[in-house]
Amino acid sequence: MATDDKIRNMAEKARGKAKEAAGKATGDRTMEAEGRGTQMKSDLKQAAEKVKDAGKDAGKH
Template identity: 45%
Template sequence: MGKTEKAKNKIQETKGRIKEGVGDATDNESMQAKGKAERAKGSLKQAGEKVKDAFKK
């Protein structure tokens, strides 16, 4: 389950980067904000998975 969750989180982070890039390219502040939020959410989830892994060892 851990690898699946890590992959999902990485995908979410990547989607956020893409949205943010599209927002930058089109000067769409709403898209930029959504992208930043999605990227941050994915990053936080990745950090949580790393903490879980640290306690498993």
């Protein structure tokens, strides 16, 4: 996984956590759900990057 992609995904996940926490603190269920959604999107992107990396590694053998 490219380092910049990894950093971007981690930042996106952090934004999602912050949004979820803000939603919980204010009682805004929509914001809370959006924060969880952002975190899941980040997790999926990271998983896709890992699959791409595994494919690249498998091609080297």
